[in-house]
Amino acid sequence: MKTGKRNIDIFSLSFLDCICCGFGAIILLFVLSKFAEPVVLGELTEAFSSRIRRMEKELADVRGKARSLDREMTTRVAQLSAEEKRLSRLQGDLSDLQGAFAAARDDARVQNIIQGRLARARQELTDEMRRLLKGAPPPRADSPVGGIPVDSEYIIFIIDTSGSMQANAWGLVQQKMRETLQVYPRVRGIQVMNDMGRYLFPQYRGRWIPDSPARRRAIVSGLGTWRAFSNSSPVEGITAAINTFYAADKKISLYVFGDEFSGSRVQPIVDAIDRINGADSHGGRRVRIHAVGFPVVMEKTSQPGNTGQRFATLMRILCRRNGGTFVGLNGTRP
Known part of the structure; x- marks a missing residue:
């Protein structure tokens, strides 16, 4: 039996087959990966493009909303600035009014004391005055001054605030x-009140304005800026004044x-006031009921039956029937 070592050839056919199969598998994987890559890239590109378009649209919406909010904020800032200026002005007016009210209250207190003393002094007749007046008829409480009875304790002014009065006779009205x-x-x-029943001082609606020198000055001053609507008819004002302020215990x-x-x-107006x-x-x-007629309309036209003549006719009748006096002025200048 012959023995010996067998020579092994590493580059045999089997080895070469394995090597070729391995390279073939690598090449196949490489080909497959390159074939699928364009499809994947296309899908990714489309997905990213769609997402970009969606984000661009959202960005455009956000920018539009931002511009709208900017405009709104600008408007609100302007409104806030205007309101702050108005608040500052009102605070200044309030301070002025508080100061004027304090001064008027002090002035009214002093005037009330003085007038009370004067009233008591007038009422206390000396013995000499009684002697001189002995036998003379006692003065009436309703004695007229210039034809106008002055026995009333409460007075209401009903003023025509129409454009004709404002433009042509307002200075005389204040006088x-x-x-x-x-x-x-x-x-x-x-x-x-005006002839429509609207108040010069709305805070005193339905109430009496207490009398004092300061309030009298405020009334005359307030007329200067009073621009209430008027229909040039005193009926509404007279009706409102009687219905609101009449009391059995007041003159x-x-x-x-x-x-x-x-x-x-x-005539229908006279009947209504009578009721x-x-x-x-x-x-x-x-x-x-007293009346003062300002000839504004009569100065402009002398046609019979004009509204100025109708006012004079109406008020003469009302004053005569209601215990008063009608005074017709002959001019509109103070």
């Missing part, structure tokens, strides 16, 4: 207001300042 108040040195209450006088009556008929301002058992009315 006649001052003169009328001077006729009443002291009353218990005052009120000022009240109405003063109607006007230049025209826009209604067409006088709400009825007479008592002695013939006295609930309130007196």
Whole structure:
């Protein structure tokens, strides 16, 4: 038996087959990966493009909302600035009013004391005065001043605030207001309304304005800027004044300042006032009605039956029937 070592050839056919198979597998994997890569890249590209488009649209929406919010913020900032200026102005006005109110209150307190002393002094007759007045008829409480009875303790002004009055006679209106108040040195209450029943001082709606020199000045001053709507007819104001302020224990006088009556008929108005301002058992009315006629319309036209003449006719009748006096002025200048 012959023995010996067998030579092994590493580069045999089997080895080469294995090597070729391995390289073939690698090449196949490489080919397969390169074939699928464009498909994957296309899908990824489409997905990213779609996402980019969606984000661009969202960005455009966000930018639009941001511009809208910027505009709104600019508007709000402007409004805030305006409100701050208005608040500052109102705070200044409040300070002025508080100061004026404090001064007026002190002034009113002093004036009340002085007027109270004067009233007591007038009422206390000396022996000499009694001797001189002995046998003379006692003065009447309702003695007229310039033809106007001044026995009332409460007075209401009803003023035509129409454009014709404002433009042509407003300075004279303020003057006649001052003169009328001077006729009443002291009353218990005052009120000022326009011919539509609107108040000069809305805070005193339905209430009497307490009388004092400071408040009288405020009334005359307030007329300067009063621009209430008017239909140039005193009927509504007279009706509102009687219905609101009449009281059996109060003596009240109405003063109607006007230049025209826009209604067409006088008698229905007279009848309506008679119903709400009825007479008592002695013939006295609930309130007196006085009137001052400003010839604004009459100065512009002399045609018979115009609104100025109708006002004079109406108020003469109302004043005569309601215990008052009608005064017709001959000019519109103070």
